[in-house]
Amino acid sequence: MRLALLVNDVATEVDEYTTTRLARAAAQGGHEVWYVGVGDLELGQDDGRLVARAHRAELNGQDTLETFMERIKDGEVRRVVMDDLDALFLRNESIDELHARPWASPLGAVFGQMLKNRGVTVVNDPSSLVRATSKLYLEEFPESIRPRSLVTRDPEAIERFVGQVGHSVVKPLYGSKGRNVFMVGDRSDTNLAQMTEAVLQDGYALVQEFVDGGENGDARIFLLDGQILERDGTPAGFRRVPKDNETRANISKGGHPVGMEVGEVERGIVRAMSEKLVSDGMFFVGIDIIGGKVVEINAESPGGMQSLERLYGVDVGPTVIDALADRAGAGG
Template sequence: MRIAFFVNSVEGEAPYYTTTWLALAALARGHEVCYVTPGDFVLRPDDSLLIRATTLKGTKPKKPETLLTALKGEQAKISTLDLHEVQVLFLRNDPSEDADTRPWAVYVGTNFGRLAAARGVLVVNDPDGLSLAQNKLYFQEFPEIIRPTSLISRSIEEIRSFIEDHPGGAILKPLQGSGGKNVFKINSKDEANLNQIFEVASGGGYLIAQNYIPDAVAGDIRLFLLNGRPLERDGVYAAFRRVPAEGDVRSNMHVSGTPEAATVTPEILEIAERLRPKLIEDGMFLVGLDIVGDKVLEANVFTPGGLPEIAALHGVDFSEDIMIALENKVRIQELYRGAIPNRTLAVL
C-alpha cells in the first residue's frame, strides 16, 4: 500500500521524529511512502483530489538519517498523484506550528483529510475528530476526575484569582499551542513579572491556567494509545518518562527533557481506560497521553512523539505495530468496499 504522511514541511522533519520512524517501518514492510505538506493539495474542476507528493527514487532507506537525506536531496521526486493511488493519509502535522506564520495552513489537514476520506482513503487520525481538537478546549471534554483544575480566560484578573485559589502554584500556557512553548509556572498572584508573562503567553489568544501538580517535578509519563487502548507488546508498554531539565517545568524532549524508563501501573491503565470512550468516538487512532500522578496533563492527538526514545530504552520499535494496525484497516476497508465510515475504521 502507499502511505502519505502529512507534515508541516519536509525540510523541518528530523531523524528523531516519530513520523520518520513510522515511514521507515512502512518501507521495511514493503509499502511505499510519500510526504505531503499544506500547500500540496489540488481539487480540480472535475472534483478529483490530487496531491503533489515528495516521493523517493532508488533504494529504500533503512536509517532515519538516510531517509531524510533522500527526501531532502536528489533522491527526492515530486509526483502528482490522484488520491485514489493512496491507501492511507496519516495526518502528522502540528497545527499550532503554523498558527503565527501560516494561519492558512492550520486547517488544511483536517479539511482536505475529510475530502480524502470521502473518496475512500483511510485517514488517521480521523479528520472530523481532529477538527474538534484544534486547541486545548478539547481536553475539557474528558472526565473531570482525570484532569487538573483548569481556568480558560483572557482576563488577567480571572487568572490572578485562580492563582490565589491555588497556593501550591499554577501552570499558565496558551490554549492554542504545543511543544512547551510559552509555558510558565506561577507561584503567586503577586509574582513580579505576571503582567509580562500574561502578555507573552496570551499573544496567540486565550490562556489556560491549571493547578500545579507537585509530582510534575519528576516529569510526566508519555503513554501511547493505539485504537483507544495502551500500545503494548509482550508485556512492554509504549511509554517512557520525560524528565525536565533542572529549573524547568517543561518535560518536552526538544526543550532539554530527558527520556527515562517508566513503570506503567494499574492506576495509569485505569486513567487510559477512562479516556478510551471519547477517543474511540472521535476516531483517534494514535494518541500520546502525558500523565502526572493521577492526572492527564495533555492528550496529544496530532503529532505524539517518543517512539525512538521508547525503542532506545526498551529495544521495542512500536512503529511496526502501528503499520500492522494500518494494514488490517485497509484490508477491512477493501472487504467492506468502503461501507464502514472512516471515523469507525480509524479505531477498529
C-alpha cells in the first residue's frame, strides 16, 4: 500500500503520538509511507494532479520512535503524486489551526475530498469529517447515549439551561485539549458570566448536563469500522483520571491514564453508534464516555495509542493499518 499521513506540519510532529505509531506500524508491515503537511501540496503543474513535498517514513530495525521521527524530519524532501496513493490518512487537527493558521484549518478535508473523488481511499471520510470535527456531531446520535445539551451563542440561553439542568459543563463547540472547558454548579455561580464570555470568544458554546462520575475522569475507547478496536484479545480502552483538583481529564491537562475493563454498558453504547459511524465513513475514532453517556466523539486525529501500549503492552497500530490496507484493496 502507498500511504500518506496528512499532518498539520511535519516539522512539529511528536514522536510519542498516535500518528507516529501508525506510521511505524505501516512501515513494519512493508507499506510505502509518506508524511505530508497541510501546507506541502501543489496543484496545476503536473496535468492537474495533486503533488506533495513529502517526507518518507522508513523504519530501521534499531529505531526507537524518537529516531524514527528524527529521520522522517531530516530526510530528503521528495515530490509525490498524491493521485497515485492507495490511501490517505487524515491526521491533521483543523481546530489547532483556527487561531495561528486559519487558512490551513479546512484544507485537510478539502484536499482529502479531492483525492477521494480521484479514487484514493481517504479516512476518515472527508465529507463527513467536516461535521464530525464539531462537537455538534454528537447530537446526531440517539438521545439515550448522550447528556442533555444546548448549542448557542446566547448567554441568556446558557443561563436558562443551567437553571433548568443544574450542574453543567460549558465548552466551545470547536475545541480540543480541554481549552476553555468550565464546570458550572448552577445559575447562581458567580463566575458563570465570565466562563460564558470566554467560551463565546471561540464561537458557539456547547453546554452539557454534568454526568455523575465526571469528577473521576472519563473512558477513552477506540473504534475501528464501528466496532471496538481490539488486539490480541485486548479492547482498546483506558480511563483518564484528572490531576488533583483539575476537572478536565485530558492528558494535555495533566490527566493520567489507568486501565479499564470494557463492559456491557460501553459495548451497548458502541452498538447504538456503530451503524451511523460506518455509514458516515468514520473509520477510526475515539469516544469519551462518562457514566454511560458519550460526552465527545474524537473523529479528527484521535490520540492515546501510547497509553494503550504502556498500560497493556499492546500495539494496536498494525490492526488499524491492516484494516486500512484491506479497505484500499492494497493488501499487506
